[in-house]
Amino acid sequence: MLNAQFFTDTGQHREKNEDAGGIFYNQTQQQMLVLCDGMGGHKAGEIASQFVTYELQKRFEDENLIEIDRAESWLRSNIKDINFQLYNYAQENNEYRGMGTTLVCAIIFDKEIVVANVGDSRSYVINQRRMDQITSDHSFVNHLVMTGQITKEEAFNHPQRNIITKVIGTDKRVSPDLFIKKTQFYDFLLLNSDGLTDYVRDYEIQEVLNEEASLDDHGEKLLSLAMAHDSKDNVSFILSSLEGGKV
Numbered sequence: 001m002l003n004a005q006f007f008t009d010t011g012q013h014r015e016k017n018e019d020a021g022g023i024f025y026n027q028t029q030q031q032m033l034v035l036c037d038g039m040g041g042h043k044a045g046e047i048a049s050q051f052v053t054y055e056l057q058k059r060f061e062d063e064n065l066i067e068i069d070r071a072e073s074w075l076r077s078n079i080k081d082i083n084f085q086l087y088n089y090a091q092e093n094n095e096y097r098g099m100g101t102t103l104v105c106a107i108i109f110d111k112e113i114v115v116a117n118v119g120d121s122r123s124y125v126i127n128q129r130r131m132d133q134i135t136s137d138h139s140f141v142n143h144l145v146m147t148g149q150i151t152k153e154e155a156f157n158h159p160q161r162n163i164i165t166k167v168i169g170t171d172k173r174v175s176p177d178l179f180i181k182k183t184q185f186y187d188f189l190l191l192n193s194d195g196l197t198d199y200v201r202d203y204e205i206q207e208v209l210n211e212e213a214s215l216d217d218h219g220e221k222l223l224s225l226a227m228a229h230d231s232k233d234n235v236s237f238i239l240s241s242l243e244g245g246k247v
Helices: 044-061 068-092 140-146 152-156 202-210 215-228
Strands: 003-009 019-025 031-039 103-108 112-118 122-126 131-133 177-182 188-192 235-241
Touching (some): 003 019, 003 031, 003 215, 019 044, 019 235, 031 188, 031 235, 044 068, 068 112, 068 177, 103 122, 112 122, 122 202, 131 202, 140 152, 202 215, 215 235
Antiparallel strands (some): 003 235, 019 031, 031 103, 103 112, 122 188, 188 235
């Protein structure tokens, strides 16, 4: 079980916070981290992100032990089902049609994590030397990077960096990307919305986390950094300390 905290700020340019997330435990005290970034007019973005977070929480809390070899299929089937529910809810309510949310979540095991991702919220593992992104954004700009049309540096300032190619809730069927990552050589696990990494660069995040400080101080400093860079979005992330790193 990791020491983990959820941090969120509406930001200086938004009236409401459409991000949601949390740290949840099942019947055997296994831990799951969830982060969602909602979108859609009216209150739709808030509803989508809260719905997905709550549904995952409820299903996970009802579970007993999830073996690591079952974690991927558990995440895949539940996320597909929750997507279908959200899609149908939006179809039945005109004011919510087209609403959706990103999702990044992780089930924690002793020396590994199993991560699921839909959209452009991210997961990283970090130590003093490296900041490794586990997930791959479902976004137009990331497609341009992956196909060699633009560089990562160009992507950071690209005017179309907010175009997402896959989210939960807008299509009847969606399938998450799934990743298994060994964690024993890392100090931190970070799950975040684009409100953080669209404005704060990787090396800046690493510099903050390399300082001697509590998890709470690290988190507050990252929030302040996003505000200092004039983040135009809600800023949310879950920061967890890992056992490894000092090897």
